[in-house]
Amino acid sequence: EAGVAQSPRYKIIEKRQSVAFWCNPISGHATLYWYQQILGQGPKLLIQFQNNGVVDDSQLPKDRFSAERLKGVDSTLKIQPAKLEDSAVYLCASSHGTANYGYTFGSGTRLTVV
Amino acid sequence: KNQVEQSPQSLIILEGKNCTLQCNYTVSPFSNLRWYKQDTGRGPVSLTIMTFSENTKSNGRYTATLDADTKQSSLHITASQLSDSASYICVVSEGGGFKTIFGAGTRLFVKA
Numbered sequence: 001e002a003g004v005a006q007s008p009r010y011k012i013i014e015k016r017q018s019v020a021f022w023c024n025p026i027s028g029h030a031t032l033y034w035y036q037q038i039l040g041q042g043p044k045l046l047i048q049f050q051n052n053g054v055v056d057d058s059q060l061p062k063d064r065f066s067a068e069r070l071k072g073v074d075s076t077l078k079i080q081p082a083k084l085e086d087s088a089v090y091l092c093a094s095s096h097g098t099a100n101y102g103y104t105f106g107s108g109t110r111l112t113v114v
Numbered sequence: 115k116n117q118v119e120q121s122p123q124s125l126i127i128l129e130g131k132n133c134t135l136q137c138n139y140t141v142s143p144f145s146n147l148r149w150y151k152q153d154t155g156r157g158p159v160s161l162t163i164m165t166f167s168e169n170t171k172s173n174g175r176y177t178a179t180l181d182a183d184t185k186q187s188s189l190h191i192t193a194s195q196l197s198d199s200a201s202y203i204c205v206v207s208e209g210g211g212f213k214t215i216f217g218a219g220t221r222l223f224v225k226a
Contacts, residue, residue: 110155
């Protein structure tokens, strides 16, 4: 089966600019996750969708981050305006249901804010 | 507070040697524990998954153990290869699996 697709792979922007990331999960996977992974740390959940509804966005900095999953398939994550500390890898993952079914991760988008 | 702590933070071993990575957790109620391998520039890939009743699971040269009483897990790598150089992340799912907690990972370097 095709994996989780993410784009772009790399992005460099200046602080205060905006940026958007795209994720296409595995076909049929109802649950989609966005994680932020800062260098040297484990991934931190930003937002979890079940179909097109939000299950958990408690760690999403809502003043600057937003995410949507229209039609319960593809998802976009946006940062506006970006800060230096947003430099990280943004990972998208999907699963059939809950995490008990296992995740499949995409390769991530490496964001550098200068 | 639910936490997952891994040790060591980083490890350097010679090719062909064995190594063991540790994971301690305080997640409750416990659902399952996974070990992931993350190559540089790639997303994590699942190696093993263990539920409460399982205490060992193998995947090739990788063997994971789980002691649910002491809330400890280990990942043993046998006869290491250069391609084993990666970060190994311990992930614990809580309750019905809706929440997962990631460890910070152990960075393994295998040298020729």
